[in-house]
Amino acid sequence: MTSSEQTIYPSLDGNISYIRDKLCHTDDLKVRHLTYRGQSSALIYLESTVDPTLIERNVIRPLRQGGDEDLSQLFLTLRLETEHKLDQGTQSLLSGNCLFFTKDDMKQFYVLTTPAKYERSITEPENEGIIRGAHNGFIEDLTVNLYQIRQQISSTDLKVHYHNIGSTAPRKVAVMYMNNLADPAVIKKVEGRLKGITIDSVISTGFIQEFMEDQPFSIFPQFLNTERPDHTGAYLLDGHVVIMLEGDPTALIVPVSFFCFYQTPDDYSNRWMIASFVRFIRLLSFITAFQLPAFYIAIVAFHSNILPIQLFFTVQGSLTRVPYPPLVEAMLLELIFELLREAGLRLPSRVGQTIGIVGGLVIGDAIVKAGFVSYTMIIVVALTAISSFLIPSNEMSSAIRILRFPLMICASIFGFIGIAFGLTILFIHLCKLESFGKPYLSPLAPLKIKGFKDAFLRFPIWTIRGRHGEKKHN
Amino acid sequence: MKRGRGALCCTMLGLSTALLTGCWDREYLKDLNLAYSVGFDLTKDHKIKETVELIIPPKTEQSATTNEIHSAVGLSTRGASNILRARVRGNMRVIKNSVQLIGRSLAEEGLKAPMDVNFRDPRNPSSDVRLVVTENDASEIIGMKKIGELQIGEFLTQKIRSLEKMSLFYPPETVNTVFRALTDPGQDFVLPYIGVQGSEIVAKGVALFHDQSFSGTLGKDQSIMLVLLKGKSGGNARFTKTVNLDTSKPIRGSISYNVGNKKRKHEFHVSVTRNGDVHVTLSLKLQAVIEEFTGPQLLDDKAVKRVNRELSSIMTQEAREVVRELQQANCDIFGVGRQLMAYHPKLWKRIDWNKEYRNVQFHTQVQVSIIDTGVIQ
Numbered sequence: 042m043t044s045s046e047q048t049i050y051p052s053l054d055g056n057i058s059y060i061r062d063k064l065c066h067t068d069d070l071k072v073r074h075l076t077y078r079g080q081s082s083a084l085i086y087l088e089s090t091v092d093p094t095l096i097e098r099n100v101i102r103p104l105r106q107g108g109d110e111d112l113s114q115l116f117l118t119l120r121l122e123t124e125h126k127l128d129q130g131t132q133s134l135l136s137g138n139c140l141f142f143t144k145d146d147m148k149q150f151y152v153l154t155t156p157a158k159y160e161r162s163i164t165e166p167e168n169e170g171i172i173r174g175a176h177n178g179f180i181e182d183l184t185v186n187l188y189q190i191r192q193q194i195s196s197t198d199l200k201v202h203y204h205n206i207g208s209t210a211p212r213k214v215a216v217m218y219m220n221n222l223a224d225p226a227v228i229k230k231v232e233g234r235l236k237g238i239t240i241d242s243v244i245s246t247g248f249i250q251e252f253m254e255d256q257p258f259s260i261f262p263q264f265l266n267t268e269r270p271d272h273t274g275a276y277l278l279d280g281h282v283v284i285m286l287e288g289d290p291t292a293l294i295v296p297v298s299f300f301c302f303y304q305t306p307d308d309y310s311n312r313w314m315i316a317s318f319v320r321f322i323r324l325l326s327f328i329t330a331f332q333l334p335a336f337y338i339a340i341v342a343f344h345s346n347i348l349p350i351q352l353f354f355t356v357q358g359s360l361t362r363v364p365y366p367p368l369v370e371a372m373l374l375e376l377i378f379e380l381l382r383e384a385g386l387r388l389p390s391r392v393g394q395t396i397g398i399v400g401g402l403v404i405g406d407a408i409v410k411a412g413f414v415s416y417t418m419i420i421v422v423a424l425t426a427i428s429s430f431l432i433p434s435n436e437m438s439s440a441i442r443i444l445r446f447p448l449m450i451c452a453s454i455f456g457f458i459g460i461a462f463g464l465t466i467l468f469i470h471l472c473k474l475e476s477f478g479k480p481y482l483s484p485l486a487p488l489k490i491k492g493f494k495d496a497f498l499r500f501p502i503w504t505i506r507g508r509h510g511e512k513k514h515n
Numbered sequence: 516m517k518r519g520r521g522a523l524c525c526t527m528l529g530l531s532t533a534l535l536t537g538c539w540d541r542e543y544l545k546d547l548n549l550a551y552s553v554g555f556d557l558t559k560d561h562k563i564k565e566t567v568e569l570i571i572p573p574k575t576e577q578s579a580t581t582n583e584i585h586s587a588v589g590l591s592t593r594g595a596s597n598i599l600r601a602r603v604r605g606n607m608r609v610i611k612n613s614v615q616l617i618g619r620s621l622a623e624e625g626l627k628a629p630m631d632v633n634f635r636d637p638r639n640p641s642s643d644v645r646l647v648v649t650e651n652d653a654s655e656i657i658g659m660k661k662i663g664e665l666q667i668g669e670f671l672t673q674k675i676r677s678l679e680k681m682s683l684f685y686p687p688e689t690v691n692t693v694f695r696a697l698t699d700p701g702q703d704f705v706l707p708y709i710g711v712q713g714s715e716i717v718a719k720g721v722a723l724f725h726d727q728s729f730s731g732t733l734g735k736d737q738s739i740m741l742v743l744l745k746g747k748s749g750g751n752a753r754f755t756k757t758v759n760l761d762t763s764k765p766i767r768g769s770i771s772y773n774v775g776n777k778k779r780k781h782e783f784h785v786s787v788t789r790n791g792d793v794h795v796t797l798s799l800k801l802q803a804v805i806e807e808f809t810g811p812q813l814l815d816d817k818a819v820k821r822v823n824r825e826l827s828s829i830m831t832q833e834a835r836e837v838v839r840e841l842q843q844a845n846c847d848i849f850g851v852g853r854q855l856m857a858y859h860p861k862l863w864k865r866i867d868w869n870k871e872y873r874n875v876q877f878h879t880q881v882q883v884s885i886i887d888t889g890v891i892q
Binding site: 357360 | 542
C-alpha cells in the first residue's frame with residue numbers, strides 16, 4: 042500500500058498522467074483544461090459518475106464568468122474539500138466527485154462533490170406488500186434509505202456508523218441503532234464482526250449475513266431482512282441494530298428471535314383481535330408446513346389404526362393404485378411442487394400462467410389418474426405448500442420447506458416415534474441457537490410469559506408497550 | 516476439523532439406525548384387509564368358529580366399500596384366525612375392529628379363553644371394541660351381510676351406539692372394561708344381548724354374567740332400569756306405563772316419560788350387621804319429563820301427585836324384580852363384593868361370595884317425581 046502515499050506532483054501534467062495511469066486509461070475519464078486566475082488549470086472527472094449539468098452550471102460557468110475570486114466564493118453550492126494525496130483523489134473520482142488542479146497552488150488540489158443521481162422511485166417492495174400502513178420501500182441508494190428512516194425516527198439518539206467493506210471494491214455499510222435503547226454488547230459484536238470481514242468485494246447483503254451469522258451451519262436464518270422502512274424503524278425503536286449496504290435495498294436486522302419472522306407490519310395496523318387471530322394462524326402454519334407430510338407418511342405406513350373408519354376407507358381407496366411406498370410418493374410430489382415453484386419464480390409473469398395450468402391441471406389431476414400418486418397425497422402437499430407461503434419471511438419459509446424432507450424420512454423409518462425424535466433434535470437446536478448472543482427461541486426458551494403477549498398473539502398495544510414510557514427490553 | 520468429525524459421526528449414526536435396524540413394524544395402509552366385525556361361536560365338538568366381515572376397499576375414491584363374510588373352525592380363537600388367514604385374501608387385520616359378537620353357547624362356557632388373544636396382543640384394539648352376546652349363533656348374524664343399505668358391522672356399531680344413548684346398555688362395555696371386570700372378583704358385568712327376528716336384528720336386553728360365564732338375561736325395560744340403578748344414564752331413559760288416575764272410574768291412560776336427561780339422586784350403601792348379614796340400600800330419586808299421556812284428564816297438580824305415587828310404586832316393583840333376577844343369575848353388577856373387600860375384609864375372607872351373593876338383602880326404593888309435563892298439562 043505504498044502507492045496510496047503518493048502526494049501531489051508539482052506539474053499539472055504529471056498529476057493528470059498519474060490519475061490516467063491509475064484508472065487504466067479508461068475512456069470515461071474527462072480532463073477539461075480551464076484558466077483560473079490567468080493560469081491553466083484542469084478539471085478531472087469520470088463522466089459516468091457525475092451529473093453533467095451540475096458540472097456545467099456550477100463549476101465551469103462560475104470559473105469562466107467569476108474570474109479570479111477565491112474558489113470557496115466561486116463554488117458556493119458545492120461541497121469543496123482540499124486534498125493532497127492523489128490516490129485519495131482517484132478514489133473520490135469513483136464515487137462521483139471531480140478534482141480541480143490549479144497551477145499556482147501545487148501543494149493541494151480540490152475535490153468537488155458532483156455525483157450523478159439515477160435512482161429508482163420509492164415504491165412498495167413487491168414481496169412485502171401490506172394492506173394498511175406506509176407504502177414506501179427502500180431503494181438502492183443508501184442516503185435515500187437513511188433519509189426514510191430519519192424521517193420516521195426524528196430522534197437525536199438514532200446513530201449511524203459507516204464502515205467500508207471490501208479490499209478491491211469497497212462498499213459503504215451503515216450500522217444504525219438507537220444509542221439509548223440498543224444493547225451495547227450487541228453493538229460491539231456487530232461492529233467487531235463487520236470489521237472482521239475480509240473479502241474482495243461485497244456483492245449483496247447476503248455476503249454480510251453469511252460472514253456475520255452466529256451459526257452459519259444452521260438452517261434457520263439469524264438475520265431478519267426487510268425492504269420496508271416502517272418495519273426497520275419499528276425494530277430500531279425496539280433496540281435492534283440495523284445493517285444496510287450501499288446499493289442494496291435490504292436492511293438486515295439483528296438480533297432476532299424466531300417469532301420475529303412471523304410478524305408483519307400489518308399485525309400492528311389491524312385491530313388486535315384480528316391481528317392475534319392471523320398471527321395464531323401463521324404460527325399454526327409453522328407446524329403444518331413441515332410436519333404434515335411426515336404425519337401423513339407415519340399414519341399410512343405405521344399407524345393407520347388412528348384414522349376414523351370412514352376416512353380409513355377413503356384413504357385406502359385412494360392408495361390402492363399407487364405402486365410405491367408413501368415416502369417415495371411424498372418425495373415425488375414434493376419435488377414436483379418445488380420444481381413448479383422454482384420455475385414460477387424464474388419465468389416472466391406473462392408465461393407464469395402457463396405454469397399454473399401445467400401445475401394445476403396437468404400434474405395435479407393427470408398424475409392421480411395415471412396412478413402415480415394418490416389424491417390424499419395431493420391434498421397434503423397442497424396444504425403444506427399453502428402453509429409454507431403463509432410465513433412472511435421468505436428466508437424462514439425456504440428453511441421450513443427444506444426441513445420437511447428430513448422429517449419425512451424420519452417418519453418413514455420410525456413412524457410417530459421418528460417424528461418425535463426429529464422434532465426433539467430440531468427443538469434442541471432451536472433452543473441452543475443464538476442471534477448475536479440473544480436466544481433465538483425467546484420468549485419461549487428462556488421462558489418469559491410477558492413476552493408471549495407479542496409472540497404467539499398480538500395483545501393490545503398498550504399492554505405490550507409500557508404506558509409510562511418504560512422501554513421494552515428484548 | 517472437530518466439527519467435521521462430529522458431523523460424520525452423526526451421519527453414520529443416522530444412516531446405521533436407518534439402514535441396519537431389522538425390526539420394521541411398518542404396515543402399509545393399502546395392504547390391509549380390515550376385519551370390521553368378528554363373531555365367535557362354540558361348535559358342537561367344542562371348537563371355536565370364527566366368522567369375520569372383511570371390508571374390501573373401493574376401487575376408486577368415489578365408490579363405496581363392499582364386504583365379504585368368511586368363517587373357519589379352529590381349536591382356539593387365534594387358531595381359527597390362522598385358518599381364516601389361509602382362506603381370505605391378503606393380510607387380515609383387526610386394527611379397526613369395532614364389534615365382537617359372542618354366541619350364547621360360547622358365552623355360557625366362559626369368556627376368558629376365547630378373549631385371551633384380545634388381551635394378550637397389544638396391537639389388538641380394546642378400548643373401542645364393543646362386546647355383544649347373541650341369542651343365536653354369531654355367525655348367523657354376521658352372515659346376514661347387509662341390513663338394508665348398511666353393511667353388517669356398520670349396522671351393529673351404529674345400533675349399539677344409539678341404544679347406549681337410550682340407556683339400554685350403559686356405560687359402554689368394551690373389551691377393555693370387560694377385561695377389568697373379569698379380573699375383579701368383586702365385580703361382574705353385563706353385555707348387550709341381541710337376537711334375530713325374521714330378517715331383522717333386534718336388541719333383546721342385556722346378558723348377565725357371573726365371573727366369566729353367561730348366567731341370565733334381562734328384558735329391555737329391565738335393562739334400562741338396571742342402568743338407572745347403577746346410577747348411570749346414557750342421555751335418555753324412556754318408559755311407557757299404564758296408570759289409573761280415577762279410582763271411581765276404570766279409565767286408564769298410558770304414560771310415557773323420560774328420566775334419563777334430568778338430574779338423578781342415586782344412593783348405594785353396603786352395610787353388614789353383627790351376625791354377618793349383608794344389607795344393601797339402593798335408592799333412586801328420578802325426575803321425569805312427561806312425553807306422552809293418553810288419559811282423558813288434565814295432568815294438574817293433583818293428578819301429578821297421584822301419577823308420582825303410582826309411578827314410584829311401579830318402578831320400585833320393577834327395580835326389585837331386576838335385583839331379584841340379578842341375584843338369581845349371581846351377577847354382582849353393583850360391585851357389592853368390591854365394597855365388602857374394601858370395608859369389611861374379614862367378612863370377605865370368611866364367606867364364599869359365589870354362594871353368599873344370593874343371600875344379600877337389597878332394600879330397593881325408586882321415587883319418581885314429574886317435573887315437566889311438556890307444553891300442555
